Amino acid sequence: CVQILFNLEQALTSVKGGGKKLFGNVSIGLPIEFGNNLVIPLLSHFGLKHPDVTFSLQLGFASSMNNLLLKGELDFAIVDEYKLDSRIYVEKLSYETLELSIRRDKLPSRGPQNKKFFELLDYVEYEKGQPILKMWFAHHLKQTSLDLKVRATVMDVQGIAKFVLSGLGAGIIPGHLFEKLVKENYDIYRFPGCGKSLRNSISVAYLKERTHSLAASTVLDFLKKELIIV
């Protein structure tokens, strides 16, 4: 009986990818910053344990992941908040916080952080129309009509961070990047707002009809287990 259980366990382990049988390429879509900071180290960890598994990554926004999933070019994608096609299965996994930050020497020294205070600052934003700044102010100040002076737009988290660090203005970056920069001794300040961080949900997404290879489903299970916090 012990032998039977042992064999059963071995069979299960093998199916789960715990054995040495995993091989082949797994194609994954990722949001740029969350992917680089949090997912790639996990994939390296997995890849070091499974030397015959390779990865093809596509970094980008959820809108492009939507199309790549529909075209069958990805085994699965990790995406942030975005309405994907109904043929795509989506499961919430985690979230990142979005933090308005500024180089500390650019922070006005006093005054309540109200509408007037924020309208005196300079900003950097991802794109025209200030969608992310608007979200932040709607969440934290219940304000939707601030008149913000945006000095630069760049659709790239690292670019926003670089503008903030070089002092051009305040900008919104994910909490995990803020923490990383603080660890690297950059002197930046996070506006507390209402005290409850704005969140950007992170989900896993794949075509409902897609059959995953053993390698792909094992990587997917591994990432879900490692990333899940909701």
Add this chain to the structure above:
Amino acid sequence: CVQILFNLEQALTSVKGGGKKLFGNVSIGLPIEFGNNLVIPLLSHFGLKHPDVTFSLQLGFASSMNNLLLKGELDFAIVDEYKLDSRIYVEKLSYETLELSIRRDKLPSRGPQNKKFFELLDYVEYEKGQPILKMWFAHHLKQTSLDLKVRATVMDVQGIAKFVLSGLGAGIIPGHLFEKLVKENYDIYRFPGCGKSLRNSISVAYLKERTHSLAASTVLDFLKKELIIV
């Protein structure tokens, strides 16, 4: 006469943008990593001196810059090596080196760094077909037929760096990023190759027929002066 010279100088300064008359938006295309690391801090510096100038940046590969320039959506772009449309004026400014790097604990401890040595390593690359690794080996080893085991592809310098730092394989990153990582105390190794670094040229590009605003031409002159090393 002193007064005349003074007025003349003032007039020149004003034309050059040294005065306070600069205003308006400047739209610039940039290569992602070179842009984030080297150009954005310069733009912040400029922007802090000229509070009425704003920037719209597009980060991406030279191929997309080609199209954006032709559509008139950029005042100018900074691009790496790529054959642009003949209607675009291109002027070499600078270069970045491309360095094959590996986490030091993943470096085989001995052996001459020849074909056999390199074929035993794992790699990460930007895209299928290994174009950048091939360039590196052609330049340094005069080898074009290595059989390289590529564990992951990702079209993103930060992604390649993260795979290298988390130990999945050796990968090629720009010299300026390698130096930054070393400064941040990551223990990574740069393969010396033939001793003379592979270079990726950096040029400024704009539509020949485009008329630049005073702000755009002043930013362009400033960047050229700051970035030029060839």
